[in-house]
Amino acid sequence: MVDLTTTYLGLNLKNPIVASSSPLTQKPESAHELETAGASAIIMPSLFEEQIIQEGLKLHEDLERGTESYAEALTYLPSFGQYSIGPEMYLENLKKIKRAVNIPVLGSLNGVSTGGWIEYAKKIEDAGADALELNIYYLAAIPEQTSSQLEDVYIRLVSDIRKKVRLPLAVKLSPFITALPNFARKLFEAGANGLVLFNRFYQPDFDLEKLEVVPNLVLSNSNEMRLPLRWIAIIYGSVKVDFALTGGVHSGLDVLKAMMAGACVTTIASEFLQLGSQRIPAMLEEITSWMEKHEYESIKQMKGSMSQGAVANPALFERANYMKVLSSY
DSSP states (O other): OOBOOEEETTEEESSSEEEOSSGGGSSHHHHHHHHHHTOSEEEOOOEEHHHHHHHHHTHHHHHHHTOOTTHHHHHHSOOGGGSSSOHHHHHHHHHHHHHHOSSOEEEEEEOSSSTTHHHHHHHHHHTTOSEEEEEOOOOOOOTTOOHHHHHHHHHHHHHHHHHHOOSOEEEEEOSOOTTHHHHHHHHHHHTOOEEEEOOOOOOOEEETTTTEEEOOOOOOOGGGGHHHHHHHHHHBTTBOOEEEEESSOOSHHHHHHHHHHTOSEEEEOHHHHHHOTTHHHHHHHHHHHHHHHTTOOBHHHHTTTTSTTTSSOGGGGTHHHHHHHHHHO
8 A cells, every 4th residue: 555645834635635725725625625635734815914914904994985095096906895804804715624534634824025924824823823824916117126025025924924923834836036046045944844845826817898807717738837837846855845836736636746746746727727636536546647657655655756956867957858859749
């Protein structure tokens, strides 16, 4: 019998399949279904910085009164009703989900500035979360802002939160980082226990009839996992953090690839949204069958076995691979 157990952020997990933040991880009932199907942990949807700001400004109350006293803020922040739950309800929902499942539950904060993050990181810890994912979703669109300035904001944010909470911290990163291995090391030194590669930036579309910019949600496909797969394989072993691969994981074979690159877990949303939590048993069976066929005894045995430092030709992860692909068409 193969051993599918793994560890992530100091948590002992029964397998590498973690349910990523989605509507399925927002309700106790669907969270319980994910656990029953075999998920080893769940990540709650993010509490957004904008929600924390709105609570501080009492913006919801002002909107109901029809006032425009916060005109600038009203143009910047989404309406409160666009989010399913506010900050205090988020904490209460976290407690309900913790009572509904026996697997680890990770809270999530999404933003770019310290602000109310420290306060709510502590509240999420007090509500019973097993770990905290810092989901840094920020588009650097200001010409005056340098990459080093932006990195410093992230590092200070992680450092400030680490000083206030004991929870394991994972940082979910954008792929748009100039020198990712160096930045990963700085985040580790600031107190990050894990890195989640990568955050998906949902690109807007243009409505040519209404001449409006409109949101556009497109679920992932397996090809998307090549980017995080490559970077985890490159950084694995050089920075002492746990890696979670997210984006593009749709099969048991995808999970195996992530483990061989050096990931501890895969976090999955699109596959479960499309086909339901019952995909998990099939994926676990696919993993087990492949491991038995190829005589792997455990996830631990294969972890990092195809990272850059372990393969015969490490240059394939860099320019040599680029040239080889171009010449192979």
